[in-house]
Amino acid sequence: MVIGFAGLALIGIAAALLTARTSEHTQWVNHSYQVEVSIGRLQALIEQAETTRRGYVLTGHTSYADNARATAARIGPAIEAVAALTADNSRQTARIAGLREQLAAIAAEQDKTIALTRAGRRDEAVASFAAETGFRRMRAVRGLLSAMLADERSLLAARDAAQQSGLQTFWIVLVASGVLIVAVAAVSLAAITRYTRDLTTARDRLQLLNTDLEGAVAERTADLSRANEEIQRFAYIVSHDLRSPLVNVMGFTSELDAARQSLADLVDAAEQTAPEIVTDEARLAAREDLPEAIGFIRTSTQKMDRLINAILKLSREGRRVMTPETLPLDEIAAGVRDSLSHLAMERGAEIIVDSPLPELVSDRLAIEQILSNLVENAVKYLSPDRPGRIVISGQRTRDRVLIEVSDNGRGIAAADHSRIFDLFRRSGTQDQPGEGIGLAHVRALAYRLGGTIDVTSTFGEGSIFRLSLPLTLPDAGTTA
Amino acid sequence: MNEHRSVSIIMIEDDEGHARLIEKNIRRAGILNDIKHFTDGTSALDYLFKHADGPALNGPALVLLDLNLPDMSGTDILTKIKAEDSPVKRTPVVVLTTTDDKIEIQRCYDLGCNVYITKPVNYESFAQAIRQLGLFLSVIQVPDVILD
Numbered sequence: 001m002v003i004g005f006a007g008l009a010l011i012g013i014a015a016a017l018l019t020a021r022t023s024e025h026t027q028w029v030n031h032s033y034q035v036e037v038s039i040g041r042l043q044a045l046i047e048q049a050e051t052t053r054r055g056y057v058l059t060g061h062t063s064y065a066d067n068a069r070a071t072a073a074r075i076g077p078a079i080e081a082v083a084a085l086t087a088d089n090s091r092q093t094a095r096i097a098g099l100r101e102q103l104a105a106i107a108a109e110q111d112k113t114i115a116l117t118r119a120g121r122r123d124e125a126v127a128s129f130a131a132e133t134g135f136r137r138m139r140a141v142r143g144l145l146s147a148m149l150a151d152e153r154s155l156l157a158a159r160d161a162a163q164q165s166g167l168q169t170f171w172i173v174l175v176a177s178g179v180l181i182v183a184v185a186a187v188s189l190a191a192i193t194r195y196t197r198d199l200t201t202a203r204d205r206l207q208l209l210n211t212d213l214e215g216a217v218a219e220r221t222a223d224l225s226r227a228n229e230e231i232q233r234f235a236y237i238v239s240h241d242l243r244s245p246l247v248n249v250m251g252f253t254s255e256l257d258a259a260r261q262s263l264a265d266l267v268d269a270a271e272q273t274a275p276e277i278v279t280d281e282a283r284l285a286a287r288e289d290l291p292e293a294i295g296f297i298r299t300s301t302q303k304m305d306r307l308i309n310a311i312l313k314l315s316r317e318g319r320r321v322m323t324p325e326t327l328p329l330d331e332i333a334a335g336v337r338d339s340l341s342h343l344a345m346e347r348g349a350e351i352i353v354d355s356p357l358p359e360l361v362s363d364r365l366a367i368e369q370i371l372s373n374l375v376e377n378a379v380k381y382l383s384p385d386r387p388g389r390i391v392i393s394g395q396r397t398r399d400r401v402l403i404e405v406s407d408n409g410r411g412i413a414a415a416d417h418s419r420i421f422d423l424f425r426r427s428g429t430q431d432q433p434g435e436g437i438g439l440a441h442v443r444a445l446a447y448r449l450g451g452t453i454d455v456t457s458t459f460g461e462g463s464i465f466r467l468s469l470p471l472t473l474p475d476a477g478t479t480a
Numbered sequence: 481m482n483e484h485r486s487v488s489i490i491m492i493e494d495d496e497g498h499a500r501l502i503e504k505n506i507r508r509a510g511i512l513n514d515i516k517h518f519t520d521g522t523s524a525l526d527y528l529f530k531h532a533d534g535p536a537l538n539g540p541a542l543v544l545l546d547l548n549l550p551d552m553s554g555t556d557i558l559t560k561i562k563a564e565d566s567p568v569k570r571t572p573v574v575v576l577t578t579t580d581d582k583i584e585i586q587r588c589y590d591l592g593c594n595v596y597i598t599k600p601v602n603y604e605s606f607a608q609a610i611r612q613l614g615l616f617l618s619v620i621q622v623p624d625v626i627l628d
Contacts, residue, residue, distance in 0.1 A: 240579065245497075251607075
């Protein structure tokens with residue numbers, strides 16, 4: 001391709017050069033013609049001058065004499081013209097020098113005969129005419145002139161030939177350039193076709209890959225949701241099956257307690273009627289050891305029950321179908337604030353909804369639960385040093401909604417920032433009731449809504465929980 | 481207790497502990513009816529349909545049914561009891577289980593269960609529920625089995 005275009009450029013330059021040369025040739029040919037014409041004119045003038053001189057000498061009419069003089073006067077410039085035209089040719093210049101010599105002699109002779117004739121000495125003039133070497137000289141002049149003409153002719157022929165050959169070269173170059181242009185065009189066309197074909201193939205492959213990718217993503221998503229479903233079901237079954245033995249543990253603990261009560265009554269009665277049969281060990285067992293043991297079993301099983309319920313709740317929440325609807329966040333935040341205002345008042349905290357909050361399309365119940373959990377946490381974990389101030393704020397970015405719940409509470413140590421979102425994990429002083437479920441639930445819900453939640457907090461100064469949700473939750477229909 | 485009208489309680493419950501707790505609390509409610517306990521579905525079905533003392537061949541009964549059984553689902557038993565051609569289709573079935581899944585409850589009622597009770601994990605509530613069930617059993621009218 002590059003070579004082809006370089007060739008085209010060279011051909012362009014060559015054509016320009018050739019055209020210049022051809023016009024030069026033409027100029028030289030024209031020049032030769034001009035020289036020929038001027039030589040012809042010179043010859044005519046010389047012949048005319050000679051003829052009129054002869055006429056005057058023969059007839060004695062003065063008109064011939066005038067004519068001869070006028071013609072002779074024009075010979076000089078005619079010679080100069082030829083000399084100027086042939087200045088570049090040394091042979092011609094030499095001939096012109098000879099010509100000038102001969103002509104000068106002829107002119108002198110002519111002047112002489114005309115002067116004699118005018119003076120009435122015509123016989124003398126005729127005799128001089130007869131004696132003079134004019135005839136010889138004229139022949140020499142003619143010879144010189146024809147030599148000059150011949151020279152110019154040969155030059156003309158050479159120049160013509162050069163012009164012809166230039167023209168021929170030009171044609172050859174033209175044909176070559178034509179061939180080259182066709183070749184370059186063909187190569188270019190082939191290249192373009194190839195590139196286009198490559199491009200089309202690439203595009204097709206890309207499209208295919210894209211389709212495959214979508215398929216792969218869909219497959220992966222299906223796998224994931226299947227796995228998720230499996231986990232949900234597993235959590236449900238496990239927590240459910242754990243409940244059965246727990247019923248027994250709790251039930252028989254109660255039975256045990258009832259039995260212990262009977263035994264304790266027996267010990268009491270025995271102490272009154274026959275104190276000697278009551279050993280210290282029996283008394284201790286009935287009144288302290290057994291109640292203590294039963295108490296521990298009770299609190300532990302109750303805790304276990306709560307944990308199992310929490311897992312059940314989470315798994316059930318995970319199976320709940322999300323129903324997206326347009327939600328006025330202001331209204332929901334106000335609802336959360338009102339439902340927790342009693343608790344907040346008790347603890348000396350105020351809840352502020354930083355209206356206006358943006359609208360979004362999402363699941364109402366999930367959003368309510370998230371907000372309510374976050375605000376409740378804020379109310380629960382206040383700093384004792386200052387009255388609580390909890391702010392619910394929100395803003396809309398391009399296609400997401402950012403909701404913030406910030407407080408001036410006791411804050412969360414940096415080490416616990418990610419831990420608090422784990423199930424059953426809590427942070428700080430354990431002075432509030434709870435199982436460490438709330439934030440795990442919140443995070444699970446946020447994920448299900450296609451969102452994320454994180455926390456920034458300085459221990460002792462307060463926390464900000466940031467919930468980022470998509471502006472529109474797609475209606476997935478049934479989810480795992 | 482009237483001999484002809486004696487309603488035997490058939491308890492299908494795989495957990496011995498639960499069975500014992502249920503029985504204790506039923507007794508505490510003053511119910512003295514005979515209680516037959518089965519820990520698996522196969523033997524329970526065998527008794528229900530084939531045993532000489534079973535309800536299909538001998539007198540009215542009431543079934544206390546747990547849904548989580550080792551060999552079959554409680555709903556399978558429920559289906560068999562309430563089937564159109566079952567001799568014991570009128571026998572009241574009380575589903576007494578830990579499951580409180582809405583779909584499961586719905587399904588049991590669809591299959592013809594008469595009462596669905598979720599076992600409370602909290603023992604006080606559990607005992608209370610069973611005692612109330614006992615009181616309920618003491619007033620319930622059970623249809624005679626069509627003997628042929």
